[in-house]
Amino acid sequence: MSALSHLAILPILIPLVAGLICVLARGRLRPLHRAVSLVSTLAVLGVAVALAVRTGAGELLVYRPGAWPGPYGIVLVADRLAALMLVVTAMVALAAMLYATSGGDGRGRHFHAFFQLQLVGLNGAFLTGDLFNLFVFFEILLIASYCLLLYGGGERRTKAALHYVVLNLAGSALFLVGVGTLYGVTGSLNMADVAVRVALLPPTDAALVRGAGLLLLVVFGLKAAVMPLYFWLPNAYASATAPVAALFAIMTKVGVYCIVRVFTLIFGPLAGPGADTILPWLLPIALVTQFVAYGGAFAARGLRRQIGYLLIASVGTMLAAIGLFTRDGIAAGLYYLIHSTLTVAVLFLVADLLARQRGADTDRLISGPRLIEPGRIGTLFFIGAIAVVGLPPLAGFLGKAQILAAAPATASGWWLWAVTLTGSVIALVAITRAGVVLFWQTESSPAPAAPRTQGRALPVIGLVAALLALTVLAGPVTSFTTAAADQLLQPAGYISSVLGGP
Amino acid sequence: MAFLMASAIGVLVAAGIFLLLRARTFPVILGLSLLSYGVNLFLVTMGRLRGGSAPILVAGVTDQVDPLPQALVLTAIVIGFGMTAFLVVLALRARLTLGNDHVDGEEPDA
Numbered sequence: 001m002s003a004l005s006h007l008a009i010l011p012i013l014i015p016l017v018a019g020l021i022c023v024l025a026r027g028r029l030r031p032l033h034r035a036v037s038l039v040s041t042l043a044v045l046g047v048a049v050a051l052a053v054r055t056g057a058g059e060l061l062v063y064r065p066g067a068w069p070g071p072y073g074i075v076l077v078a079d080r081l082a083a084l085m086l087v088v089t090a091m092v093a094l095a096a097m098l099y100a101t102s103g104g105d106g107r108g109r110h111f112h113a114f115f116q117l118q119l120v121g122l123n124g125a126f127l128t129g130d131l132f133n134l135f136v137f138f139e140i141l142l143i144a145s146y147c148l149l150l151y152g153g154g155e156r157r158t159k160a161a162l163h164y165v166v167l168n169l170a171g172s173a174l175f176l177v178g179v180g181t182l183y184g185v186t187g188s189l190n191m192a193d194v195a196v197r198v199a200l201l202p203p204t205d206a207a208l209v210r211g212a213g214l215l216l217l218v219v220f221g222l223k224a225a226v227m228p229l230y231f232w233l234p235n236a237y238a239s240a241t242a243p244v245a246a247l248f249a250i251m252t253k254v255g256v257y258c259i260v261r262v263f264t265l266i267f268g269p270l271a272g273p274g275a276d277t278i279l280p281w282l283l284p285i286a287l288v289t290q291f292v293a294y295g296g297a298f299a300a301r302g303l304r305r306q307i308g309y310l311l312i313a314s315v316g317t318m319l320a321a322i323g324l325f326t327r328d329g330i331a332a333g334l335y336y337l338i339h340s341t342l343t344v345a346v347l348f349l350v351a352d353l354l355a356r357q358r359g360a361d362t363d364r365l366i367s368g369p370r371l372i373e374p375g376r377i378g379t380l381f382f383i384g385a386i387a388v389v390g391l392p393p394l395a396g397f398l399g400k401a402q403i404l405a406a407a408p409a410t411a412s413g414w415w416l417w418a419v420t421l422t423g424s425v426i427a428l429v430a431i432t433r434a435g436v437v438l439f440w441q442t443e444s445s446p447a448p449a450a451p452r453t454q455g456r457a458l459p460v461i462g463l464v465a466a467l468l469a470l471t472v473l474a475g476p477v478t479s480f481t482t483a484a485a486d487q488l489l490q491p492a493g494y495i496s497s498v499l500g501g502p
Numbered sequence: 503m504a505f506l507m508a509s510a511i512g513v514l515v516a517a518g519i520f521l522l523l524r525a526r527t528f529p530v531i532l533g534l535s536l537l538s539y540g541v542n543l544f545l546v547t548m549g550r551l552r553g554g555s556a557p558i559l560v561a562g563v564t565d566q567v568d569p570l571p572q573a574l575v576l577t578a579i580v581i582g583f584g585m586t587a588f589l590v591v592l593a594l595r596a597r598l599t600l601g602n603d604h605v606d607g608e609e610p611d612a
Contacts, residue, residue: 132574132577135578136577136581139581139585143584143585143588146588146592150592153599154599155599155600155607158592158595158596158599158600158607159596159600159606159607159608161592162527162592162593162596162605162607163605165588165589165592166522166530166534166589166605169534169538169585169589170522170534170537172581172582172585173534173537173538173541176541176542176544176545176578177541177544180541180544180545180548180571180574181548183548183570183571183574184547184548187568189570189574
C-alpha cells in the first residue's frame with residue numbers, strides 16, 4: 001500500500017498524535033504545545049485539501065482500518081461532502097488556533113490538547129461510515145468540547161457548561177436508542193449496508209425504521225441547534241472563550257452534516273419502508289428555527305449572544321435548503337454552510353477584539369468606552385455583518401440567492417422565500433443597531449489600559465480573506481457542491497464502493 | 503423473559519427521566535445514570551433474547567447469539583462511565599463556584 005492510500009485516516013491520526021504529545025508534555029512548555037498544535041492543524045488542512053482534490057475528481061476513498069472486507073469492520077469513507085467538511089473545519093480550526101496562541105491559551109495547561117482532541121472527534125465524525133463509530137466520535141468531540149467550553153473557568157462558563165453537558169448526555173442516550181433500533185431491525189451498523197437492508201425490509205417494519213430515523217433526527221437536531229432544541233446554544237457560545245466559540249462555529253455543522261449524510265443515504269427516496277422519513281419535517285423545522293433565531297438576534301442584549309442567534313438562523317437557512325432534498329437545494333445549502341461557518345467564526349473573534357478594547361471584557365449592547373482602533377475593528381465587523389446578513393457582494397448573498405433559486409414554485413417554496421427574506425431584513429436591522437451602539441454611541445474616552453489588537457487581528461483577516469476567496473471562486477466551489485449533491489442523491493456509488501461490490 | 507426485560511427498561515428509563523427533570527444536580531446525575539442503564543439494556547436486547555446460547559463460534563454448538571450488541575454495550579458502558587465521572591466533577595465544581603447545587607446555577611426566587 002502506498003502512503004497515499006492512508007490519506008483518509010490521517011485527519012484523525014494527526015491531531016490524535018498531536019493531542020497526546022500535548023497531554024504528555026504537560027507543564028510549562030507552552031511554545032512546544034503551540035508548535036505541535038500549529039503543525040498538526042496545518043497538516044490536517046493540507047490533507048483535507050488533498051482529499052478534496054482527489055474526491056473532487058470523482059474518486060471515493062474507502063479506508064478499512066481492520067482490513068475486514070465490507071460490510072464487516074469499521075470503514076472510513078471520504079466522499080466530496082466529507083472532504084468539504086474537513087476543509088472547512090481545518091480552516092476554522094487554524095484561525096481559532098492562531099488566535100488562541102496570542103494569549104488565550106495561557107489560562108490553563110491543556111488548551112492545545114483539548115483543541116486537537118476536538119479535531120479528532122470532528123474529523124472522525126465526518127469520515128466514518130459506521131453508525132456506532134459515529135456515536136463514538138460524537139462522544140470524543142463532545143467531551144473535548146465540554147473541556148473547551150469550561151476553559152478559563154468562572155461562574156458563567158460553569159452555568160452554561162452544566163446545561164450543555166446534561167443536554168448532550170441525554171442526547172447521547174437517544175442516539176444509542178436510535179442506533180440500537182436500527183441495528184435491531186437491519187442487523188448492521190455500516191451505513192451503506194444499513195441503506196441496502198432498509199430498502200429490503202417488509203412494510204411491517206416501517207414504524208420501527210421511521211421511529212429510529214426520527215430519533216436520529218432529534219439527536220442531530222440537538223447538535224445542529226434547530227428549533228425546539230437550540231436553547232443551550234446562545235448561552236454556551238456567549239460564555240466560551242473567543243477561539244473556542246470560533247471553533248464551535250463548526251460544531252452545529254456536525255449535526256447538519258449527519259442529517260445530510262444519514263437521511264440521503266439510509267432514508268433516501270429508495271429506502272422502501274423508510275423512504276423520505278424526514279421529508280415532511282425538515283423544511284418546516286428549519287423555517288421555524290430561522291424565524292425564532294432572527295427574533296432572538298433582534299432581542300439579544302450582548303453581541304456574542306446575538307452572533308449565537310445568527311448562527312442558529314444560518315443553520316435554519318441551510319437546513320431549509322437541504323430540506324428540499326433536491327440537487328440544487330443541497331448544493332446551495334452546502335455552499336451556504338461553508339460561508340456561514342467562516343462568517344460566524346469571524347464575528348466571534350471580532351466580538352472578542354471589541355470586548356477587550358471596551359474593557360472589562362464586555363460585549364453588552366450599551367454605550368461604552370471608545371475603541372482605540374475603531375477603524376480596524378470596525379472594518380472587520382462591517383465585513384462580518386455584511387456577510388452574515390447576506391448582502392452583496394459577499395458569498396452570503398450568493399448562497400442565499402442560490403437557496404432562493406432552488407426553492408420550488410410551491411407553497412413550501414414561497415414560505416422559504418418569505419422567511420429567508422424577512423429574516424434577512426431583521427438580521428440587518430439587528431446587526432446595524434449593534435454596530436451603531438458599539439462604534440458610534442461611545443463615550444469620549446477609551447477604557448483605561450485597553451489592549452491594542454496587534455497580532456490578534458491577523459487570523460481574523462485570514463478568515464475574511466477566505467470569505468473573499470469563497471466569493472471570487474464561487475463558480476468552482478458551486479460546481480464542487482453540486483457534484484457533492486449529485487453524489488449524495490445517487491448513493492449507489494457510495495454503497496458499492498463501501499461494500500466492495502462488483 | 504421478554505416481558506421482564508421490557509418492563510425493566512421501561513422502569514429504568516421512566517425513573518431516569520423523572521430524576522433528570524429535577525432541579526438539583528445530584529438527582530440529575532442519578533437520572534442520567536439510570537437512563538443510560540435503560541439504554542444499555544435496550545442495546546443488549548437488540549441482539550434478540552436467547553438464553554443459553556454461545557456468542558462465539560464453537561465446534562459442535564449450533565445455538566449462537568449475535569455477539570455484536572454485547573461489544574456495543576461494552577463501549578457504551580465505558581463511554582457512559584467516563585461521561586458520568588466528568589459530570590460528577592463538573593457538578594462539584596459548580597457547587598463550589600456558584601455556591602448552590604441548582605441546575606441553573608442560582609436559586610430561583612422564592
